[in-house]
Amino acid sequence: MHAQPLASLKAVSKIYPLEEGDISVLRSVNFSLYPGEFVAITGASGSGKSTLLHICGCLDKPDAGEYLLDGSDVSRLSDEELAGLRQNYIGFVFQDFNLLPYATVFENVALPFLYSKLTPDQWKPLVRGAIDDVGLGHRLSHRPSALSGGERQRVAIARAVVCTPKLLLADEPTGNLDSGTSREILTLFSRLHDKGATILLVTHDHDVASIATRHLTMKDGQLGEEK
Amino acid sequence: MSYSVNRAYLYGLYDIASGSLLRHRLRSFLSVLGIICGVAAVFATLAIGEGAKREVLAGIRQLGLDNIIVRPVQVLDAMDSVTGTELSAGLRFADVALLRASSDAVVDIAWLKELHLDVTGMSPGFTPQVVAVSNSYLSIQGLEMWRGRMLLESDEKQQKMVCLLGEGVARGLGSHAAVGERLRIGDQLFLITGIVKNNAAGKGKDKKGAALGREMNQMIFLPFGTHQYLENTDTNKGNWKLDEIIVKMYSQRAAEKIVPLIQRTLELSHNNVRDYQMIVPWQLMYQAKETQKVFNFILTAIGGISLIVGGIGIMNVLLAVIAERTREIGIRRAVGATRRDIVAQFMAESLLLTTVGGVAGIVVGFASSFIIVQFAGWSVAVSPVTIILPLLTSVFVGVCSGVYPAITAARMDPVQALRSA
Numbered sequence: 001m002h003a004q005p006l007a008s009l010k011a012v013s014k015i016y017p018l019e020e021g022d023i024s025v026l027r028s029v030n031f032s033l034y035p036g037e038f039v040a041i042t043g044a045s046g047s048g049k050s051t052l053l054h055i056c057g058c059l060d061k062p063d064a065g066e067y068l069l070d071g072s073d074v075s076r077l078s079d080e081e082l083a084g085l086r087q088n089y090i091g092f093v094f095q096d097f098n099l100l101p102y103a104t105v106f107e108n109v110a111l112p113f114l115y116s117k118l119t120p121d122q123w124k125p126l127v128r129g130a131i132d133d134v135g136l137g138h139r140l141s142h143r144p145s146a147l148s149g150g151e152r153q154r155v156a157i158a159r160a161v162v163c164t165p166k167l168l169l170a171d172e173p174t175g176n177l178d179s180g181t182s183r184e185i186l187t188l189f190s191r192l193h194d195k196g197a198t199i200l201l202v203t204h205d206h207d208v209a210s211i212a213t214r215h216l217t218m219k220d221g222q223l224g225e226e227k
Numbered sequence: 228m229s230y231s232v233n234r235a236y237l238y239g240l241y242d243i244a245s246g247s248l249l250r251h252r253l254r255s256f257l258s259v260l261g262i263i264c265g266v267a268a269v270f271a272t273l274a275i276g277e278g279a280k281r282e283v284l285a286g287i288r289q290l291g292l293d294n295i296i297v298r299p300v301q302v303l304d305a306m307d308s309v310t311g312t313e314l315s316a317g318l319r320f321a322d323v324a325l326l327r328a329s330s331d332a333v334v335d336i337a338w339l340k341e342l343h344l345d346v347t348g349m350s351p352g353f354t355p356q357v358v359a360v361s362n363s364y365l366s367i368q369g370l371e372m373w374r375g376r377m378l379l380e381s382d383e384k385q386q387k388m389v390c391l392l393g394e395g396v397a398r399g400l401g402s403h404a405a406v407g408e409r410l411r412i413g414d415q416l417f418l419i420t421g422i423v424k425n426n427a428a429g430k431g432k433d434k435k436g437a438a439l440g441r442e443m444n445q446m447i448f449l450p451f452g453t454h455q456y457l458e459n460t461d462t463n464k465g466n467w468k469l470d471e472i473i474v475k476m477y478s479q480r481a482a483e484k485i486v487p488l489i490q491r492t493l494e495l496s497h498n499n500v501r502d503y504q505m506i507v508p509w510q511l512m513y514q515a516k517e518t519q520k521v522f523n524f525i526l527t528a529i530g531g532i533s534l535i536v537g538g539i540g541i542m543n544v545l546l547a548v549i550a551e552r553t554r555e556i557g558i559r560r561a562v563g564a565t566r567r568d569i570v571a572q573f574m575a576e577s578l579l580l581t582t583v584g585g586v587a588g589i590v591v592g593f594a595s596s597f598i599i600v601q602f603a604g605w606s607v608a609v610s611p612v613t614i615i616l617p618l619l620t621s622v623f624v625g626v627c628s629g630v631y632p633a634i635t636a637a638r639m640d641p642v643q644a645l646r647s648a
Contacts, residue, residue, distance in 0.1 A: 054642050057561070059560070059561060059641045059642050059645075060641075060642050079565060079566050080565045080566075080567070083560070083563050083564060083565040083566075083568070084563065084565075086560075086561060086562065086563045087562065087563025088563075092561050092562070094645070098554065098557075098558045098561070098645065099558075100555055100558065102246065102250055111558070111559070111562050112562040112563050114236070114239045114243075114564075114568075115559075115562070115563045115564045115565070115568050116563070159562065163563075
């Protein structure tokens with residue numbers, strides 16, 4: 001296997017403090033993701049798989065343990081540095097798409113570039129390319145409300161990959177889609193993986209997980225290999 | 228990571244901000260309304276205050292900053308009145324010589340006596356005031372001729388039965404007012420030798436300066452002395468009562484210095500009876516400016532309060548916007564926005580609201596000032612300050628009311644924000 005993992009969690013714990021008592025969402029999770037892998041994590045809702053994904057995506061920080069992204073310790077980074085990582089290293093795909101309702105397809109996909117140093121002349125072709133890749137080149141100026149669920153998720157995928165991230169994170173990407181559309185979206189993920197993308201996908205659906213090259217399960221805040 | 232602001236970034240901020248505000252036009256408009264009212268109020272009060280100030284100052288300036296004006300006053304106190312009239316006979320022609328001799332810095336002196344006489348041939352409603360003046364009076368007042376000639380020294384010396392008309396009087400007389408015509412004043416005929424140009428600055432009907440000065444436009448000027456043919460006068464010319472003496476000094480500085488000396492001269496000649504008053508234009512100017520400062524401060528403070536109210540409205544709207552756009556904040560954070568980006572975004576919205584409100588407020592202020600000019604007849608003066616001050620204030624309000632909501636938005640946990648409805 002590859003020597004250097006892209007992302008690696010070492011004894012990562014996360015606790016949600018509640019009045020009724022703290023909940024340990026992650027209990028000393030160890031996990032490494034190597035470049036070019038397509039890993040699926042399954043588990044019941046509340047098992048902590050989304051939290052794991054958020055930590056991998058630098059949206060959340062572990063309470064204990066260490067998270068190395070491309071060799072550097074994320075917990076020591078400032079808010080600005082984390083934002084920079086999210087922009088350049090990570091692409092997110094969510095269950096409910098998380099598109100801006102009032103923005104067009106083009107504007108939604110262009111969103112990450114608003115916070116980048118590229119000029120519009122530099123990023124406009126990238127945005128068009130990403131939208132073409134997901135097969136929505138004819139829908140540039142549509143708003144999300146005018147699109148089907150599958151199309152919305154394609155827009156979200158285009159937005160996630162437009163900055164060519166090193167790590168693509170997907171949180172139940174087919175959770176709001178019918179089975180036919182789910183297939184299309186999963187095919188899209190497979191295609192991205194074939195092109196070399198490193199993907200971490202979280203789902204409760206074992207069928208969905210089956211397209212991944214490695215399959216892990218999350219139970220009670222702990223990660224186990226499944227084969 | 229370094230943080231650089233480029234033009235595309237700023238444009239992006241503007242784009243987001245304007246888009247977000249245009250999506251809720253009515254709400255944005257209502258929140259801006261407070262700013263519009265505040266800015267318009269500040270603008271209008273400054274413009275009106277400045278206009279009033281200029282009008283008052285122009286009136287005072289018309290009196291002449293290098294002049295000192297002495298006028299008689301009625302001694303009202305009953306006791307004083309008895310002793311007063313015994314000791315002093317009011318402002319008299321003899322005072323002229325005393326004042327002229329009081330200082331080397333006196334360059335000219337003029338005097339005026341009001342006569343209460345009927346003028347024949349006036350249109351109804353016109354009641355000109357007939358006055359007898361020294362020939363220096365018109366030049367000290369800076370009056371110019373519209374037709375004919377000034378009063379000359381010889382007119383006074385030779386007691387010529389001539390007169391000058393104010394332009395308003397000339398209008399009231401119609402065709403009889405030509406130079407060379409004769410005018411019946413009291414029971415004498417006077418030759419009209421000139422018509423004085425109306426020098427009232429501005430368009431207002433009753434100038435505030437005229438309350439201090441005189442309405443020259445409605446006057447008929449006779450050479451001093453000729454009035455003895457119109458009414459009974461004392462045989463001693465020195466006892467002739469005057470209604471005004473104007474002492475013209477070498478400069479405004481000289482006028483500032485001479486005040487106590489003139490005061491003393493008059494006290495001696497009037498045996499300490501205060502049957503005269505001194506009007507010192509430069510002192511009036513100073514007082515007017517001071518009064519204006521207070522006036523301006525109060526008016527601006529009132530406008531400022533409405534700007535604060537407007538700012539609270541904007542803050543309220545921004546907090547509502549943030550509450551409903553929590554998920555958007557989460558999305559933006561997820562794709563790489565820093566806390567500073569989020570702060571910048573909401574600050575941009577706040578500043579856009581207040582700047583638009585500020586500009587609209589200036590327009591409304593202009594319009595209301597115009598209406599005030601039309602209907603109230605006040606004068607309005609617009610200077611750079613009257614525009615820039617309210618605009619700056621509204622931008623300041625924008626910053627102040629935007630900071631708290633913007634920081635609230637930036638502090639949100641991105642994971643929580645993404646989970647919100």
